[in-house]
Amino acid sequence: MAPLLPGKVGDAGRSGTDNRLFVNGCLWILRSGAHWENLPERYGKWQTVHRRFSKWCHAGIWDRIFEILMADPDNEYLMFDSMIVRARQQAANGKR
Numbered sequence: 001m002a003p004l005l006p007g008k009v010g011d012a013g014r015s016g017t018d019n020r021l022f023v024n025g026c027l028w029i030l031r032s033g034a035h036w037e038n039l040p041e042r043y044g045k046w047q048t049v050h051r052r053f054s055k056w057c058h059a060g061i062w063d064r065i066f067e068i069l070m071a072d073p074d075n076e077y078l079m080f081d082s083m084i085v086r087a088r089q090q091a092a093n094g095k096r
Helices: 019-032 046-059 061-071
Strands: none
Touching: 019 046, 046 061
């Protein structure tokens, strides 16, 4: 997966400190349903992780990564399930 991620040495711009740690932090947020402010310190500052996550969303990087992973027949076991990704409490009442 590392060659798919931006921010590695050799890419234009600044290199990411640790792509694996960043992706793990994003997955932790998605699995736990926690707010970004509750991101454990081991993943870095929550503002930095959130900003980078948002940039990757707007650039379509997450879509590209998941499309490539889904196209590989060896990765057929990869899926997101409602048991893994929980909604926040605010999502349950339907109010905005």
